[in-house]
Amino acid sequence: MSLHLQSTESGRLRHLLTLEGLPRETLVALLDRAQAFVDHGGAADPRTALAGTAVCTLFFEASTRTRLSFQRAAQRLGADVLGFDASTSSTSKGESALDTLRTIEAMGVRGFIVRQREDGGAARLAAAAQPGTAVVNAGDGRSAHPTQGLLDVLTLRQAKGADFARLKVAIVGDIRHSRVARSELHALRTLGIGEIRACGPAGLLPGDATLDGCGVGDDLDAALDGVDAVFMLRLQRERMAEGLVPSLEEYHRDYGLTAARLRRAAPDAVVLHPGPMNRGVEISDEVADGPQSMVLRQVANGVAVRMAVLEALLA
Incomplete structure (x- = not known):
């Protein structure tokens, strides 16, 4: 459903719900536009691009x-921004997400920037939206977080160049x-990445086709050997009740990225983390704050990427 909803027959984006199946030329165009915002503000005065356009951050989950x-x-594009707080809205009285969207749409x-707890939540809202309304998925369940994916590969491209075919990366x-x-x-x-290594304890690796084509293992030292970039992921503590890892201390021992472990990667390897970071669990302070960390650059690039997406959908 997401792919069908996402683009018009001519290929123009009307929503951004997933990066799966997004044409390479569309993805690269968004990255190029984001880079232009990073380099030059993107336009003589980007504050006029969405002047008079109202955008709502419709978040049903913390962020x-x-x-x-x-x-x-x-704001940088000149839009009028409405913030939505689920805890103080009519959703606390039982109003559905769809009725909330229709009310604000009226x-x-x-533009709606939607974060949902349920898989496919953003796509369901996009399917019900009026013509001319754009929905951006800001994270739905376990399914997708497309702007985070874009800003991560933009950060990698800035650090390593556009030829991804020569790169080896680890996702941990x-x-x-x-x-x-x-x-x-x-x-x-x-983008044609050369090699992807996926690493984690068996209970934290998906059992579906998510990792098809990746090298998959539970040995972090082996996964880091010679890689050009390490994508670290938060250990989702809210899942600890499922007993997926014995303890935070054991997890850090086996899968925490320390300076000593990072030396197994290429000397100029970069470290990315989408945040929030659990310091001392999946990443040590010396790595998070070290010279190879791209964490704050990711945050800065996030604004530029989201400008590019909102401009593409709404300008």
């Missing part, structure tokens, strides 16, 4: 980086529950 990044991106809002941690990992995998494959 810091993504929500504020989208707000900043919309106020003249054209809780891949099973990670919508970020799925979007990263879609983007990396579309």
Whole structure:
């Protein structure tokens, strides 16, 4: 459903719900436009691009980086931004997400940035939206987080160049529950990445086709050997009740990225993490704050990527 909803017959984006199946030329165009915003502000005055357009951040799940990044991106494009807080909205009285969208849409809002707990939640809202309304998936369940995938590969491209075919990358941690990992995998494959290694304990690796074509293992030292980039994932503590790892201490011992472990990667390897970081669990302070860390650059690139997406959908 997402792919059918996402583009018009002519190929123009009307929503951004997933990176899976997104044409390479569309993905690269979004990255190029985001890079232009990074380099030059993108236009003589990007503040006019969405002047008079109303955008709502419709978040039914907690967020810091993504929500504020989208707000900043919309503001920089000149949009009117409405913030939505599920805890103080009519959803606490039983109103459905669909009725919430229709209510806000009736106020003249054209862009919705949606975060949902349920897989496919953003696509269901997009399917019900009026013509001319654009929905951006800001994370739904375990399915997808397309703008995070875009900003991660933009950060990798800035660090390593556009020829992904020569690169080896490792994705480490809780891949099973990670919508970020799925979007990263879609983007990396579309851009022709040379080699992907997926690493984590068996209970945190997906049992479906998510990792098809990847080298899969539970030995972090082997996964790091000679890689050009390491994508670390948050250990989702809310899943700890399922007993997926024995303890945080054992997880850090076996899968935490330390400076000593990072030396197994290529000397100029970069480290990415979508945040929030569990320091001392999946990543040590010395790596998170070290010279190979791209974490804050990812945050900065997030604003530019989200500007490019909102401009493509709404300008």
